Amino acid sequence: MRLLIIEDDREAAAYLVKAFREAGHAVDHAGDGLDGYALAREGDYDVLIVDRMLPKLDGLSLVRSLREQEIATPVLILSALGQVDDRVKGLRAGGDDYLPKPYAFSELLARTEVLARRRTAATGQSEATAYRVGDLELDRLSHRVTRAGREIVLQPREFRLLEYLMRHAGQVVTRTMLLEHVWDYHFDPQTNVIDVHVSRLRAKIDRGFEHPMIHTVRGAGYVIRADEPLLP
Amino acid sequence: MTPSAASPPPDGLIARLGKIFRTTAFKLSLAYLVLFAVLASLGLGYVAWNARRVLDDQILSTIDAEINGLSEQYTAGGLRRLIAVVERRAKEPGASLYLVTTPAGEHIVGNVSRLPADILARSGQYESYYGRGSDADRSEHRAIMRVFNLAGGFRLVVGRDTEERDRLRAAIGNTFGSSLALVVLLGVLGGWFVASRVLKRVDDMTETTRTIMAGDLDGRLRVGGAGDELDRLAQNLNLMLERIGELMRGMREVSDNIAHDLKTPLTRLRNRADEALRTAETPEALRTAMEGVIEDSDGLIRVFNALLTIARLEAGNAPESVSRFDAGAVAREVAELYEPLAEDRGLSLTVDIEPDLILDGNRELVGQAIANLLDNAIKYGARSDASGPQEITVSAVRADGVVRLRVADRGPGIPEAERERVLDRFVRLDAARTRPGFGLGLSLVAAVSRLHGGSLELADNAPGLAVTLSLPAGAA
Numbered sequence: 001m002r003l004l005i006i007e008d009d010r011e012a013a014a015y016l017v018k019a020f021r022e023a024g025h026a027v028d029h030a031g032d033g034l035d036g037y038a039l040a041r042e043g044d045y046d047v048l049i050v051d052r053m054l055p056k057l058d059g060l061s062l063v064r065s066l067r068e069q070e071i072a073t074p075v076l077i078l079s080a081l082g083q084v085d086d087r088v089k090g091l092r093a094g095g096d097d098y099l100p101k102p103y104a105f106s107e108l109l110a111r112t113e114v115l116a117r118r119r120t121a122a123t124g125q126s127e128a129t130a131y132r133v134g135d136l137e138l139d140r141l142s143h144r145v146t147r148a149g150r151e152i153v154l155q156p157r158e159f160r161l162l163e164y165l166m167r168h169a170g171q172v173v174t175r176t177m178l179l180e181h182v183w184d185y186h187f188d189p190q191t192n193v194i195d196v197h198v199s200r201l202r203a204k205i206d207r208g209f210e211h212p213m214i215h216t217v218r219g220a221g222y223v224i225r226a227d228e229p230l231l232p
Numbered sequence: 233m234t235p236s237a238a239s240p241p242p243d244g245l246i247a248r249l250g251k252i253f254r255t256t257a258f259k260l261s262l263a264y265l266v267l268f269a270v271l272a273s274l275g276l277g278y279v280a281w282n283a284r285r286v287l288d289d290q291i292l293s294t295i296d297a298e299i300n301g302l303s304e305q306y307t308a309g310g311l312r313r314l315i316a317v318v319e320r321r322a323k324e325p326g327a328s329l330y331l332v333t334t335p336a337g338e339h340i341v342g343n344v345s346r347l348p349a350d351i352l353a354r355s356g357q358y359e360s361y362y363g364r365g366s367d368a369d370r371s372e373h374r375a376i377m378r379v380f381n382l383a384g385g386f387r388l389v390v391g392r393d394t395e396e397r398d399r400l401r402a403a404i405g406n407t408f409g410s411s412l413a414l415v416v417l418l419g420v421l422g423g424w425f426v427a428s429r430v431l432k433r434v435d436d437m438t439e440t441t442r443t444i445m446a447g448d449l450d451g452r453l454r455v456g457g458a459g460d461e462l463d464r465l466a467q468n469l470n471l472m473l474e475r476i477g478e479l480m481r482g483m484r485e486v487s488d489n490i491a492h493d494l495k496t497p498l499t500r501l502r503n504r505a506d507e508a509l510r511t512a513e514t515p516e517a518l519r520t521a522m523e524g525v526i527e528d529s530d531g532l533i534r535v536f537n538a539l540l541t542i543a544r545l546e547a548g549n550a551p552e553s554v555s556r557f558d559a560g561a562v563a564r565e566v567a568e569l570y571e572p573l574a575e576d577r578g579l580s581l582t583v584d585i586e587p588d589l590i591l592d593g594n595r596e597l598v599g600q601a602i603a604n605l606l607d608n609a610i611k612y613g614a615r616s617d618a619s620g621p622q623e624i625t626v627s628a629v630r631a632d633g634v635v636r637l638r639v640a641d642r643g644p645g646i647p648e649a650e651r652e653r654v655l656d657r658f659v660r661l662d663a664a665r666t667r668p669g670f671g672l673g674l675s676l677v678a679a680v681s682r683l684h685g686g687s688l689e690l691a692d693n694a695p696g697l698a699v700t701l702s703l704p705a706g707a708a
Contacts, residue, residue, distance in 0.1 A: 187600035190607040
């Protein structure tokens with residue numbers, strides 16, 4: 001995917017550019033709000049990563065300006081403040097996702113990839129009513145889950161967890177993302193609660209099958225895949 | 233003018249005076265002084281004016297009495313008789329004046345030797361100077377006199393010397409002046425005294441605060457014990473200093489704790505990376521080591537986030553994202569989030585929640601608080617000797633406009649003496665040292681409760697610990 005990183009801290013920007021390039025993405029960088037705005041308007045980017053505190057044009061104003069110009073490129077806002085409120089402000093300004101500093105790069109990468117996917121998934125199309133990953137199928141209307149034709153009974157929360165994983169099949173989703181989208185909370189759960197939920201789901205989905213589908217990506221999160229991972 | 237070196241101008245005094253003139257106390261005393269002086273002059277002036285009037289009335293009534301006597305004589309015995317009486321009376325010592333003149337103004341009889349010429353021209357009442365007795369006595373006197381035309385153009389002047397009156401008048405005037413001067417002087421002195429006294433106290437306060445600002449944070453302002461405004465101000469400033477001191481101590485403690493508690497994971501992180509560099513032979517081993525490093529950093533990031541959150545809440549930044557939500561639903565959701573974890577630890581999680589526990593607040597923070605309480609209950613609520621029921625209860629009720637969220641476990645509990653202490657940052661009771669965690673959980677809950685204007689209570693669950701977070705319910 002093509003990314004634009006608008007970040008004034010040179011070191012942080014260099015690190016991000018390098019890390020995203022290593023992850024196989026094309027990255028541009030702007031060092032202040034005005035340059036960022038100009039690039040974002042002209043360039044065709046999949047995701048914009050915008051720091052909240054920028055010289056010349058502050059990050060939230062930048063996002064608002066873009067939205068007024070009807071530029072709908074997904075925006076992920078980075079903030080040094082990390083307040084619950086900042087998230088609200090950032091999303092109100094037209095941001096699509098929000099990550100407080102300090103963050104783990106894996107978290108940023110996962111969220112950026114999800115945002116990019118959201119953009120490429122034919123815009124404006126309503127969400128699918130059913131997902132299929134390998135021989136695993138989930139029907140959102142009948143709330144049924146089958147693997148290789150065999151029905152799997154899930155608790156409502158487990159169903160939502162699986163639904164989120166399958167909607168982002170092949171993409172790493174972090175524990176925080178799961179907590180946000182499946183439970184609708186943005187706090188730090190202190191312990192590995194999400195892991196316990198995922199392992200229960202995994203027990204139901206993968207038990208008795210030769211190939212596990214839900215994979216743990218160490219230091220990052222989880223990914224659901226039909227096939228064995230190919231180590232890069 | 234160049235000041236000589238020998239006698240430098242009293243700059244200090246001038247500066248001091250200037251300062252006093254600028255003080256509130258001085259301005260106040262000046263205002264009082266002016267008011268007082270005006271009132272005093274009004275009072276004294278009235279007295280003086282009245283006294284003068286009485287004196288004038290007295291003179292006039294004496295003159296009238298004389299005239300009445302003389303006019304009786306004149307009516308009875310004509311001009312001749314009048315002259316005789318005047319002659320006799322004029323010889324008597326006293327302040328009374330008599331004069332009879334020809335139509336041309338020539339002296340016939342009387343004790344007045346000279347008069348201003350125009351006085352005799354018309355009858356009426358005059359106040360003027362006059363000459364007395366022998367020509368040798370050239371001194372001028374003043375008198376009030378009445379002039380009458382008699383038959384045949386003769387003139388009669390009856391008057392009274394005003395010397396006595398003028399002396400009294402002068403005395404009254406002097407009294408008036410000196411009284412006023414005394415009043416002003418007393419006012420000035422009193423004002424000066426008050427001003428300089430107050431000023432000195434304020435100066436002392438300023439001086440003390442300056443030394444405190446310079447770093448003597450244990451310094452306090454003197455409280456005189458008079459209980460006046462300045463004392464109250466000093467007391468409040470002292471309370472403020474106490475609070476600042478507390479905050480400073482808190483800050484120092486926090487930074488010490490941060491330094492101490494973050495040093496361990498940081499050191500571990502460094503060692504892990506270091507060891508990986510030295511010993512990892514295969515890419516897989518390096519990879520595992522690096523993943524460990526990342527996990528450690530994530531832990532550190534989480535501590536920092538928790539610290540930032542607590543610091544922000546304690547700074548009292550009321551979050552904008554205040555919404556109306558059902559605290560019971562939040563408690564249920566969070567309990568459901570932790571339920572599998574509790575089960576894995578062999579704890580049963582019982583949920584007892586009333587419907588519609590509506591709150592106005594920050595849903596995320598309340599959720600975080602309940603999560604922290606549950607997390608603690610799961611971590612510390614399990615007994616190694618499974619003697620009693622291994623259960624955690626999450627309950628939420630509304631009572632008296634307060635929503636009470638309660639998380640209770642059957643663990644070892646917390647001794648009463650330590651219940652206050654665990655709310656502090658980074659405090660981890662010895663029993664918990666061996667478990668993962670940073671000792672920020674309860675202080676965050678406490679901060680959340682303070683932010684919402686609620687309260688936090690740790691109690692004995694006999695056995696175990698029951699933590700109740702009480703938050704004011706939203707208006708129904």
